[in-house]
Amino acid sequence: MAPYEAFDDDVEVHGRTIIAVADDALARFSDAYRETAFDALADNGIDDPSADEWYPQQAWLNTFETIAAELEPHILDRLGEQIPDVAEWPSGDNPGEDGGELQDHTEISVWIDEGIFTGNGELEELPVIGDDTVAEGTLAEVADQDPEATGDGEYRIRVDGTDCFSPGDEVYVAFEWRIPETVGNIIQSDSATFQVAFDPRPCTEG
Incomplete structure (x- = not known):
C-alpha cells in the first residue's frame, strides 16, 4: 500500500x-461517513475548514488514511467517482x-x-496543393455536418x-487531428471519442 505521505x-x-470531498461527496454515502471524515480532520488540526483557506496536505492525507481504515473497502475508489459531480467547476467548464x-x-x-504528384499513402504534415479536402473543422463541426444528406458526419x-x-x-x-496550444485548461478532464x-456502397451510375 502506498504511504499517505506528502x-x-x-x-x-x-x-x-x-x-x-468531506462534506459533499462523502455525504452521498451516509452522514456517518461525513462525520468520520470531519472527526479525522479535527484530529489532524483542521477544525471547521474554510473554503477560502489553505491547509497542510499531510493533515488531509492523514484523514484519507483514517477514512480508508475505518470505512468500507474501496471507499477511496468510490469517493473518487463522486468528485466530478461535487467539484465546483468554472462556469461553462463542467464536463x-x-x-x-x-x-x-x-x-x-x-x-x-494525392501526395506531391500522385497518391502514395505517405503521411504529409499537411494537405499539399492538389489534395482535395473531404472535411475540416472542429470535431463537433465535422461530426454534425450533413453533406448531401448522407447522414451525420x-x-x-x-x-x-x-x-x-x-x-x-x-x-x-489522410486524417489529422490536433488541439491548439492556445486552448488552455478549459478541456482539462474532458473527453471525446470518434x-x-x-462504408463502400454499390455505384448508382449505369
Whole structure:
C-alpha cells in the first residue's frame, strides 16, 4: 500500500477541495461517513475548514488514511467517482455527461492524399496543393455536418469528380487531428471519442 505521505512539508490543499470531498461527496454515502471524515480532520488540526483557506496536505492525507481504515473497502475508489459531480467547476467548464468541451476544440482535417504528384499513402504534415479536402473543422463541426444528406458526419470520397470506383482503384485518405496550444485548461478532464470508418456502397451510375 502506498504511504499517505506528502512529498513536501510545505504542500497545502485548498479548503474548497476538503469541503467538496468531506462534506459533499462523502455525504452521498451516509452522514456517518461525513462525520468520520470531519472527526479525522479535527484530529489532524483542521477544525471547521474554510473554503477560502489553505491547509497542510499531510493533515488531509492523514484523514484519507483514517477514512480508508475505518470505512468500507474501496471507499477511496468510490469517493473518487463522486468528485466530478461535487467539484465546483468554472462556469461553462463542467464536463457533465456529454464529456465536456473537448470536441469543440479538437481540430480535424480529412483529405484525399494525392501526395506531391500522385497518391502514395505517405503521411504529409499537411494537405499539399492538389489534395482535395473531404472535411475540416472542429470535431463537433465535422461530426454534425450533413453533406448531401448522407447522414451525420458521413462524407463521400470523390476523385476527379466521381465517387464510383472500379475494382483495383487505389485512393488514399489522410486524417489529422490536433488541439491548439492556445486552448488552455478549459478541456482539462474532458473527453471525446470518434471513429473513422469506410462504408463502400454499390455505384448508382449505369
